[in-house]
Amino acid sequence: MARQLATEETTVLAVAQDLTEGRGMRFTPLSDHIGAEVHGMDLDRPISAEVAAELHQALGTHKLLLFRQGSISDDTHVRLLESMGRIMREDDAGSLFTHVGTTPDAYVKGTDRLRFHSDWQCAESGALQVISLYAEEMEHDDPTIFADMTYAARSLPSDLRDRVASFDLVQCTDFSGATPKDGHFRLSAQAAGVSDAYFPRSVHPLLGRHRVTGEELLNVSEQQTSHIVGMSEDESDVVFAELAKHQYGDDNRYVHHWQVGDLVIWDNIALQHARDASTGPSGRRLRRVVLNELDFGDLFAELPEAVAMS
Template sequence: MLSVKPLNGSFGVEVFDSGLGTPEAEEQAAELVEALYRHQLLVFSGVDLSPAAQVRITELFGAPTLPWDPTFAHPDSPYVEEMREAPHGAPRRPAEHWHSDASFRAEPTDATLLYGVTVPPEGGRTHFNDLRVPLAALPPRLRERVAPLRAVHDFGRNHATLRRAAKPVGDAEARAELAAFPPVSHPLVRPHPVTGEEALYLNEMCLDRIEGLSEDESRALLDELYAHTLRADWQYVHVWRPGDLLVWDNPSLMHRAEPVPDGHRRLVRRTTARYPGRAR
């Protein structure tokens, strides 16, 4: 049986004695997956992982998926992204906005695994925010209002614009990105693809507007939902240590990165997975 310690009042646990990275971990795969669905965020410390080992661990949670942007693909595996983060003088990078990974795709990312190879002694933290508990805590009339609504997640009007502000790209590359990721619609209250448990589905990076509302009505409602949802008691801030592996459930969490301070660097590896047994 897994040994866990809660990280936050509403979600997240640190996992001990899992044998992660060893053949024994496969025997606990079902327990690890169930823990992820229940707790939304799993933290493993002091893990020594090669890219190939990270892919094998990813397979415990589902089918590994290729990154939507192959720019940072690791030479040893197309499923592994290696991201070297340094201080920047640009406006906030896209990842510094609250988001759920790849919500601009018709099939968004289910699980994300992020492994800390090199981490700064300060800064560069990762913030997480629950989306299940804030939904349950909505005033009844507001919950009734948002329950049937759908929202447009638009790579072109939001995410791509933020990326180009931080790192300009050529016209041809920009046109290719926009063609690859047309706007998609998702429920504003989204059932978990496996458990069916509902959560708000918000994203500062990609969520553009709510269908059926005027621009002003849409913005006012989104502002109200963000103000309600983004509260310290529904958040966990992870202070990275080398060898940390974080596994999180995108359908029920938002996250954002902090910038890396001057004079420091951060190297992390990311893999993603599609859950088995998806109901919707």
């Protein structure tokens, strides 16, 4: 009996040690196929190469990881993301993190609705690799909605797939301030005399490949896809409406209801995200750390400096 107790005690201690070092991570699904909550990892401890590799694998599987550890410092947030890849400098000061909110120092401002998109999928190199947000303040329940474009590609009926397989898309964004309030970027919004530098654009296949995992995905988004090459906007919209049924249906959504202290990390190439109009003009502030091969200035090298980070 004493020997059995000793064995059980040793097992408990071994499991506790695994959890302390990160080897005992568990992943609880957040929806049918998008997202998992991470348990058994203390983010305040050093992150080994083995743990970082496990997180990479989990992100590839679940596309989104949620940590609910409580308060997480700037340094802890940055250290975790550094263990997973190259941190992108997004602001003109070269900071390792920025903020989403309504305060003057926020990198992403505003309370309007955000249509489904992947950040900077209009860039020649494609969408940013990984985005993370940590909820510092969350006065109202203003959830973020995620949809998986790899799942959408797998869900396409064969006849629709055959029709769109050869299509290319024009992706764009608008730094001129001319974009209509519905938030859909179109090249047709470019006014006469406005430089192309204010309307960065690139051409990508409608059915593309994830540049890290190789998975097939749909590149169409509500926000940054202007039109299909060789089609008018109206003709393109007919195709986009058919695809949207497979992109944004209830079976392909995860709605994240934020709590203060939530850290969410997601694959920005595979997932698109959206947000309804915010409840109020204040009380929502999230710290943002991004992974990408290139910095903002490299993605949009032609953008006039005066508007690059406005």
